[in-house]
Amino acid sequence: xxxxxxxxxxxxxxxxxxxxxxxxxxxxxxxxxxxxxxxxxxxxxxxxxxxxxxxxxxxxxxxxxxxxxxxxxxxxxxxxxxxxxxxxxxxxxxxxxxxxxxxxxxxxxxxxxxxxxxxxxxxxxxxxxxxxxxxxxxxxxxxxxxxxxxxxxxxxxxxxxxxxxxxxxxxxxxxxxxxxxxxxxxxxxxxxxxxxxxxxxxxxxxxxxxxxxxxxxxxxxxxxxxxxxxxxxxxxxxxxxxxxxxxxxxxxxxxxxxxxxxxxxxxxxxxxxxxxxxxxxxxxxxxxxxxxxxxxxxxxxxxxxxxxxxxxxxxxxxxxxxxxxxxxxxxxxxxxxxxxxxxxxxxxxxxxxxxxxxxxxxxxxxxxx
Amino acid sequence: xxxxxxxxxxxxxxxxxxxxxxxxxxxxxxxxxxxxxxxxxxxxxxxxxxxxxxxxxxxxxxxxxxxxxxxxxxxxxxxxxxxxxxxxxxxxxxxxxxxxxxxxxxxxxxxxxxxxxxxxxxxxxxxxxxxxxxxxxxxxxxxxxxxxxxxxxxxxxxxxxxxxxxxxxxxxxxxxxxxxxxxxxxxxxxxxxxxxxxxxxxxxxxxxxxxxxxxxxxxxxxxxxxxxxxxxxxxxxxxxxxxxxxxxxxxxxxxxxxxxxxxxxxxxxxxxxxxxxxxxxxxxxxxxxxxxxxxxxxxxxxxxxxxxxxxxxxxxxxxxxxxxxxxxxxxxxxxxxxxxxxxxxxxxxxxxxxxxxxxxxxxxxxxxx
Numbered sequence: 001x002x003x004x005x006x007x008x009x010x011x012x013x014x015x016x017x018x019x020x021x022x023x024x025x026x027x028x029x030x031x032x033x034x035x036x037x038x039x040x041x042x043x044x045x046x047x048x049x050x051x052x053x054x055x056x057x058x059x060x061x062x063x064x065x066x067x068x069x070x071x072x073x074x075x076x077x078x079x080x081x082x083x084x085x086x087x088x089x090x091x092x093x094x095x096x097x098x099x100x101x102x103x104x105x106x107x108x109x110x111x112x113x114x115x116x117x118x119x120x121x122x123x124x125x126x127x128x129x130x131x132x133x134x135x136x137x138x139x140x141x142x143x144x145x146x147x148x149x150x151x152x153x154x155x156x157x158x159x160x161x162x163x164x165x166x167x168x169x170x171x172x173x174x175x176x177x178x179x180x181x182x183x184x185x186x187x188x189x190x191x192x193x194x195x196x197x198x199x200x201x202x203x204x205x206x207x208x209x210x211x212x213x214x215x216x217x218x219x220x221x222x223x224x225x226x227x228x229x230x231x232x233x234x235x236x237x238x239x240x241x242x243x244x245x246x247x248x249x250x251x252x253x254x255x256x257x258x259x260x261x262x263x264x265x266x267x268x269x270x271x272x273x274x275x276x277x278x279x280x281x282x283x284x285x286x287x288x289x290x291x292x293x294x295x296x297x298x299x300x301x302x303x304x305x306x307x308x309x310x311x312x313x314x315x316x317x318x319x320x321x322x323x324x325x326x327x328x329x330x331x332x333x334x335x336x337x338x339x340x341x342x343x344x345x346x347x348x349x350x351x352x353x354x355x356x357x358x359x360x361x362x363x364x365x366x367x368x369x
Numbered sequence: 370x371x372x373x374x375x376x377x378x379x380x381x382x383x384x385x386x387x388x389x390x391x392x393x394x395x396x397x398x399x400x401x402x403x404x405x406x407x408x409x410x411x412x413x414x415x416x417x418x419x420x421x422x423x424x425x426x427x428x429x430x431x432x433x434x435x436x437x438x439x440x441x442x443x444x445x446x447x448x449x450x451x452x453x454x455x456x457x458x459x460x461x462x463x464x465x466x467x468x469x470x471x472x473x474x475x476x477x478x479x480x481x482x483x484x485x486x487x488x489x490x491x492x493x494x495x496x497x498x499x500x501x502x503x504x505x506x507x508x509x510x511x512x513x514x515x516x517x518x519x520x521x522x523x524x525x526x527x528x529x530x531x532x533x534x535x536x537x538x539x540x541x542x543x544x545x546x547x548x549x550x551x552x553x554x555x556x557x558x559x560x561x562x563x564x565x566x567x568x569x570x571x572x573x574x575x576x577x578x579x580x581x582x583x584x585x586x587x588x589x590x591x592x593x594x595x596x597x598x599x600x601x602x603x604x605x606x607x608x609x610x611x612x613x614x615x616x617x618x619x620x621x622x623x624x625x626x627x628x629x630x631x632x633x634x635x636x637x638x639x640x641x642x643x644x645x646x647x648x649x650x651x652x653x654x655x656x657x658x659x660x661x662x663x664x665x666x667x668x669x670x671x672x673x674x675x676x677x678x679x680x681x682x683x684x685x686x687x688x689x690x691x692x693x694x695x696x697x698x699x700x701x702x703x704x705x706x707x708x709x710x711x712x713x714x715x716x717x718x719x720x721x722x723x724x725x726x727x728x729x730x731x732x733x734x735x736x737x738x
Contacts, residue, residue: 110531121528151528158523159490162479165555170539173554185542186534189558 003218004178014051014217014244021220023052023242033060038098044091044243049309052217054227055239059212063099069210071095072197072238074106074148077127078116081134082263083343084246086350087310089138091243092214096140101212103145104197104366105135110150111194114186121151129361134266136357136364137350146366148200150193153366157196160203165192167229176221195226198238210236217242246309247302249280266354270344277303277340283325284332295328303335311342373547373587383420383586383613390589392421392611402429407467413460413612418678421586423596424608428581432468438579440464441566441607443475443517446496447485450503451632452712453615455719456679458507460612461583465510470581472514473566473735474504479519480563483555490520498730503635505726505733506719515735517569519562522735526565529572534561536598545590564595567607579605586611615678616671618649635723639713646672646709652694653701664697672704680711 001010003017018025026048035041044050059069073092075085096103109124132147150157173179173188201209213223220242227237248262257263261276268276283301285291298304304325312318324330362368370379387394395417404410413419428438442461444454465472478493501516519526542548542557570578582592589611596606617631626632630645637645652670654660667673673694681687693699731737 110527114531114535121532151531152524154527155521155524158479158527159520162483162520162555163490165558166483166553168554169551170548170554170557171550174550179539181540181543182538184535185537185539185558185561186531188539189534189554192554 004221012245017217018052021052021217021224023054023217023220023240024056026051026053026056026241030056030060033064034098037063038094042091042094043313044087044094044309046315047308048244049087049246050091050214050241050243052242053240054220054223055237056212056241059210059239062210067210069099069101069212069239070201071099071101071103072106072211072213073103073215074108074194074197075131075135076108076112077124077131078112078119079127079257080265080267081131082257082265083306083310083346084248084263086134086138086266087246088214088216088243089135090310093138093140095212095214096144101144102201103140104148104200105140105145106148106150106194106197107132108150108190108194111187111190113151114184114190125149125151132361132364133354133357134350136360137266137353139353140364142360142363145364146369147364148197148366156200156203156366157193160196160199161189161192163233164195164199164226164229165189167232168192168225172225172228176225191222191225194222195229198226198230199233199235202235208234208236211238213238213240215240215242216245218245247305249276249302251281264343264347266347266350268347270347273343273347274340277336277343280336282332282336288331291331292328295326296330296332298322298325301325303332303339306339306343307335311339311346373590381614386586387421390421390586390593392423392586392589392609393425395420395422395425395610399425399429402433403467406432407463411460411463412682413456413463413678415684416677417613418456418615419460419583419610419612421611422609423589423592424606425581425610428579428608431579436579438468438470438581438608439570440468440470440472441475441580441582442472442584443477443563443566444500444504445477445481446493446500447481447488448496448626449634449636450500451626451634452675452679452715453617453632455503455507455635456615457583457585457612458504459679462507462509464581464583465513470513471570472509473517473569474509474514475517475519475563475566476501477519477559477563480556480559482520483553483559494518494520501730501733502723502726503719505729506635506722508722509733511729511732514733515738516733517566517735525569525572525735526562529565529568530558530561532602533564533568533595533598534558536601537561537594541594541597545594560591560594563591564598567595567599568602568604571604577603577605580607582607582609584609584611585614587614616674618645618671620650633712633716635716635719637716639716642712642716643709646705646712649705651701651705657700660700661697664695665699665701667691667694670694672701672708675708675712676704680708680715 001012031041031045063069071092073088107128109128113119113121113124128149173191179188198211223238223240230237248256250259250262264273264276280302282303283297285294307321308318370381400410400414432438440461442457476497478497482488482490482493497518504516542560548557567580592607592609599606617625619628619631633642633645649671651672652666654663676690677687
C-alpha cells in the first residue's frame with residue numbers, strides 16, 4: 001500500500017491509514033452533530049466514504065459557539081476531470097450549503113507543471129480553466145466560492161507562501177513527502193503554496209477564521225505540515241475531513257486519468273459510458289451458472305461501489321442491490337446496464353451545467369474578487 | 370577567506386576568487402572595447418574595482434553586431450544603504466548611459482525576510498521602498514529603469530521562477546550555496562527568484578534579449594546556476610561583470626551595515642561623516658614621527674581606498690596622494706580631512722537627489738510599467 005500526494009497504489013487499508021497518518025475516525029457522535037446542522041446526512045457520510053478527520057470536533061465546537069468557518073479544497077489540473085474527482089467536490093457543496101460557508105478552491109497548476117517533466121505552464125493553465133468548469137458545474141454558490149489559480153494569483157499566494165515557507169525546513173519536506181536531493185526546488189517550495197488557502201480568509205479579512213478541508217486522504221501530509229506551521233504564524237490550525245478513493249473500473253487502485261478506459265470523464269459521451277461500464281471489472285463469477293449458484297462479491301466490485309458511493313442514494317435500494325448480487329439474483333450485465341443509465345443521466349445534467357459554467361467562470365475567479 | 374552571497378569575511382584574494390569561481394579576468398582588450406563605446410573608461414574599470422567577468426566578450430560581440438542588451442543588478446533590503454552599496458550602482462549607471470541600456474533593478478525583500486529570523490515582510494517592504502530612493506538618487510534614467518519588488522511583483526516573478534526552479538535540484542543548491550537540510554524551503558526556492566530578472570525582458574517582449582549583470586563577486590553563485598539553466602529554457606546565458614568589495618572603515622572586511630561606525634550611510638549627517646572618518650582605521654604609523662620617517666601603507670588603508678575607488682577620479686591626483694602617503698608627507702589626519710570633505714560634498718548632492726526621488730518613485734516601479 002502506497003499513499004502519497006503523488007502516488008496511490010496497492011490495496012488500501014483505511015483503518016491502517018488512520019493509525020499511520022495519526023488521524024481520527026469519524027464517530028457516530030460527530031455524524032449526529034453534522035446531521036443536526038445539515039438537516040440530513042450526506043450518503044458519503046452515511047456510508048463512510050468520508051471516514052477520518054483532524055480537528056472536525058473542534059471546528060464544530062467553534063461553529064456551535066457562533067463562529068463561521070471557511071471550506072478549502074482543490075485540484076491538481078493534470079488532465080480532464082473524471083467522476084472520481086467530483087466525489088469530494090459534491091461533498092464540499094453539501095458542507096457549503098449546510099454551514100453557509102465560503103469556499104476557496106485551489107487549482108495547483110504550478111504543482112502539476114513542476115512534477116510533470118513534459119508539461120508547460122500553458123498546458124497546466126488551460127487544464128486549470130477547463131477543470132474549473134467542472135467545479136462550477138457541481139453547483140457551488142457563486143457568491144461564496146472563489147477559485148484560486150496558483151500562477152495567476154501569485155501576487156497574493158507568494159507573499160503568504162514565503163511566510164509559511166520560512167517555518168518549514170527541507171528535512172521536514174523530505175520526511176513528510178518523500179522528496180529528496182534530486183527533487184527540483186519548485187516542488188520543494190510547493191507545500192508552502194498548498195498551505196496558503198487555509199489562511200487566505202484570515203489574511204484578507206484580518207479576522208482569524210477557521211478552515212475545514214474536505215479532501216482525499218492522500219493529501220493529508222500537506223495538512224500535517226500546515227497544522228504545525230499555523231500557530232507559529234498566529235493562525236488557527238486547519239481541520240480536515242478525509243475521504244477514501246473511488247476505485248477505477250479496472251481491477252483495484254483508484255480511478256486514474258492515466259488509464260482512460262477505467263474512468264468516466266465528465267465530458268464522456270453516452271457511448272463512452274456504455275462501453276467503459278460494460279468492459280469494467282466486477283465482483284462477478286466467470287459464468288452465469290456459477291453466479292446464479294454462488295452469487296457475486298460486491299465488496300470488490302467497482303460497479304457496486306459507484307452505486308454505493310455516488311449514484312444510489314436510497315439506503316433500502318442499495319441494500320437490495322447488495323442482497324440480489326450476493327444471492328446470484330442480480331447478474332453483472334444487468335447491474336452494469338442499471339449503472340450506465342444512472343451515470344448517463346448524471347452526466348447529461350452535469351454537462352449542461354458545465355456548458356453554462358463558461359458564462360459563470362469570471363464570477364468564480366479569485367482574481368476578480 | 371569566505372565569500373558567499375550571505376557571508377564575506379577574511380582577507381579576500383581576488384585572483385584566487387577568479388580561479389575558484391571559474392570566472393575570467395577583465396583584460397586590457399575588453400577595457401578598450403568598453404572605452405570605444407562609452408567614450409571614456411570609468412574609474413572603477415581603470416582601477417579594476419571591476420576585475421572579473423563571465424561572457425562580457427560575448428555580450429560586446431552581440432552589441433557590436435547591433436543587438437541591444439539589458440542590465441540587471443539589485444539589492445537585498447536588510448537595512449539602510451551605505452556608500453559601499455552605491456559602488457556597483459554608480460557603475461551600472463555608467464553602463465546604462467554608455468550602452469543606452471534598459472535596467473532591471475531587483476529588490477529581494479523576500480530573500481531578506483527568509484534569511485533573517487526576526488524580519489517581518491512589513492519590515493523588508495519598508496526597507497525596499499526606502500532603499501529604492503538611493504537607487505533613484507544614483508541618477509538612472511527613469512524611462513529605462515524598472516525597480517522590481519519581489520513580493521509585490523510576484524505575479525510576474527513567480528510564473529518565471531517556477532520555470533527556472535523546475536530545472537534546479539536541491540543537490541545543486543546545496544553544493545553552490547552551502548544550504549542544507551535545516552534550511553527553510555523559501556530560501557531553497559529563492560535562487561530561482563533571483564534568476565528571473567535575467568529573463569524578464571525576453572519574457573515580456575518575446576525577443577531574446579541578452580542580459581549583463583554588474584554586481585559584487587559574492588553574488589556569482591546565483592549566476593553560475595542561472596547560466597546552466599538559461600539554455601534549457603531557451604534563453605541566452607546572462608553575462609556578468611564582477612566588482613570587489615569596498616572595505617569598511619574598520620580593519621579589514623567589507624563595509625557592513627551591522628557595524629554602523631565602519632560605514633557611511635547615505636543619510637548620514639556631516640557630523641556623522643566627520644566622526645566616522647576620523648575614527649577610521651588607516652595604513653598610518655602609530656606616531657607622527659614614525660609616519661614622517663617611514664611613510665604610511667595605502668594598500669591597507671580604507672581612507673586611501675575610498676579616494677581610489679570612489680572619490681578621486683583624477684589619475685594624477687590619486688597617484689600624488691599615494692606618493693605623498695608613502696613618503697610620509699601626507700599624514701592620516703590631513704587625508705581624513707580631505708576625504709571627509711569629499712564625502713560630505715557627495716552626500717549633500719546625493720541627499721538632495723534622494724529627496725527628489727520620493728516624487729519619482731512611482732515612475733521607477735516595475736509594477737507601474
